[in-house]
Amino acid sequence: MIMKQIRISIPVFTAWSCLLTLTVSAQVNNPFDYTGKKKVVCKNGAAVSAHPLASQAGVSMLKQGGNAVDAAIATQLALAVVFPGAGNLGGGGFMVIRLSGKKNITLDFRERAPGAATQNMYLDAQGNPIQGESLNGHRASGVPGSVAGIFAALKYARLPIRKLIQPAIDLAEHGFAITAAEAGNLNEAREDFKKYNTILPVFVKASGWKAGDTLIQKDLAKTLRGIRDRGAKGFYEGETARLIVEEMQRGKGLISYADLKNYSAKERAPMIFTYKKDYTVITMPLPSSGGILLPQMMRMVENRDLQADGFHSVKSIHLMTEVERLAFADRARYLGDPDFYKVPVKELISYPYLQKRMADFNPDSAGNSEKVKAGVIRESDETTHLDTYDKEGNAVSLTTTLNGWYGCKTVVGHAGFFLNNEMDDFSMKPGVPNMFGATGGEANAIRPGKRMLSSMTPTIVLKNDRPWLVVGTPGGTTIITSVFQTLVNIIDFKLSAEDAVNMPKFHHQWLPDVLYMENGFPDSVITGLHNMGYNTAQRQSIGRTEVIEISPSGTIEAVADGRGDDGAEGF
Numbered sequence: 001m002i003m004k005q006i007r008i009s010i011p012v013f014t015a016w017s018c019l020l021t022l023t024v025s026a027q028v029n030n031p032f033d034y035t036g037k038k039k040v041v042c043k044n045g046a047a048v049s050a051h052p053l054a055s056q057a058g059v060s061m062l063k064q065g066g067n068a069v070d071a072a073i074a075t076q077l078a079l080a081v082v083f084p085g086a087g088n089l090g091g092g093g094f095m096v097i098r099l100s101g102k103k104n105i106t107l108d109f110r111e112r113a114p115g116a117a118t119q120n121m122y123l124d125a126q127g128n129p130i131q132g133e134s135l136n137g138h139r140a141s142g143v144p145g146s147v148a149g150i151f152a153a154l155k156y157a158r159l160p161i162r163k164l165i166q167p168a169i170d171l172a173e174h175g176f177a178i179t180a181a182e183a184g185n186l187n188e189a190r191e192d193f194k195k196y197n198t199i200l201p202v203f204v205k206a207s208g209w210k211a212g213d214t215l216i217q218k219d220l221a222k223t224l225r226g227i228r229d230r231g232a233k234g235f236y237e238g239e240t241a242r243l244i245v246e247e248m249q250r251g252k253g254l255i256s257y258a259d260l261k262n263y264s265a266k267e268r269a270p271m272i273f274t275y276k277k278d279y280t281v282i283t284m285p286l287p288s289s290g291g292i293l294l295p296q297m298m299r300m301v302e303n304r305d306l307q308a309d310g311f312h313s314v315k316s317i318h319l320m321t322e323v324e325r326l327a328f329a330d331r332a333r334y335l336g337d338p339d340f341y342k343v344p345v346k347e348l349i350s351y352p353y354l355q356k357r358m359a360d361f362n363p364d365s366a367g368n369s370e371k372v373k374a375g376v377i378r379e380s381d382e383t384t385h386l387d388t389y390d391k392e393g394n395a396v397s398l399t400t401t402l403n404g405w406y407g408c409k410t411v412v413g414h415a416g417f418f419l420n421n422e423m424d425d426f427s428m429k430p431g432v433p434n435m436f437g438a439t440g441g442e443a444n445a446i447r448p449g450k451r452m453l454s455s456m457t458p459t460i461v462l463k464n465d466r467p468w469l470v471v472g473t474p475g476g477t478t479i480i481t482s483v484f485q486t487l488v489n490i491i492d493f494k495l496s497a498e499d500a501v502n503m504p505k506f507h508h509q510w511l512p513d514v515l516y517m518e519n520g521f522p523d524s525v526i527t528g529l530h531n532m533g534y535n536t537a538q539r540q541s542i543g544r545t546e547v548i549e550i551s552p553s554g555t556i557e558a559v560a561d562g563r564g565d566d567g568a569e570g571f
Contacts, residue, residue, distance in 0.1 A: 073153060079386070292330070292343075293331060321515055426446045
């Protein structure tokens, strides 16, 4: 096995920590002295996620006879402990599964609007948005779906939940050493934690956090044990449900016992399309907007010779940016929860429609979002991602979210987990942008029980009818463009998975009419884009993409994004 080592190594040795290592060694390595890997090449199975300890938990299940679904569940549960800013029990997500028997499964466990939600709940008497109301505190949270998603996936796993959840319980009960990045994030959010919580959470430390500090989450461990012992009812009913509702009552939130008890994950028909005849792409359908925009964007560039244009050339960036602009204009007009709104899916991804959308493409100048509207159809941050793969050919691409970093900043008192702020992903008013600058209309308006539109785009690509790429990323609206660019980087530009993940990315979402570019593009490229009429802005980071690539010989290459503490594991 070949592995590329990275910087995460936090030695905090004590007699107690050495003893603890003996008790959890079957699940993860020493949680007080661990090293992440950015690249692993192996033969038997792999997991890649936002945190090395979570990836280790996933691979440990593969070593104990589990499949890729087992690994994904264990990784996700561990992320709820070691990556509190986005890993979660109090959020939701999407899962794409490819089983070795060639069955494709997509699970929707997106959050839902509480039964007491109303279309204008975040507007004042004059009809204007109330600043921060949909982002912070109890009223910003939708009904969590992550736990329901885990149990919806469990029927495709091999190992019992008792085994899959144990690494997370151990990490919560006994603690782990936090990284410098996590310490900085916790310190930065300290005042928000104090402001938006009725009971001060363990994430507030009087002296401030530093790298190597131990984070122990006893309340979260108790919640996890309830799920272990009672299944999904251990979260949506009983003690944990009582704690959630009591938290809502203290903070004037909306989630009720009925909202929790009536929540269920949905198994939906996957979005499947071909690209350049040789590749079959399996991704998430609505309410993932990525399931519409990804085939739109890839089909709009499918017949273009991107490789001849040159990787990161002004010409190729221009083409891909205009494709992104057109797709996001359609997103704002047409996309929402298909259980509540009729979305013209077939028309939006059809070749004739997309050819019409590209008819006004000018190879010499930037488009204008004031002039670019949705096509005419005659009918109607923070997130985290993981990939797993096993030697039998099972693959999982899983994205979950709290929406913003630490969600609504509210921790359920005595239960230990953050609630999401996904209500901001609804369109609170036509034309008013959400926290990611995305606009929407009636299709994504707030309705009780409705799932809000999402950008999460977990994706699996088949080559010769076998899994070839497993990919996904966090990043709000940049998720879709990051997945799009990663696939094009590998397929069209022939980049390695490692380069496809780590090379600078760019992003355009129609409104605002700005081309966001990561640091690292040459000045000549930025000048060339300016000369074409683009308004560019630099961004420190776009996404944290995870990729697993499987060669025809069966060699597995797992790549973790270099933008964060992400870690790849395999054996």
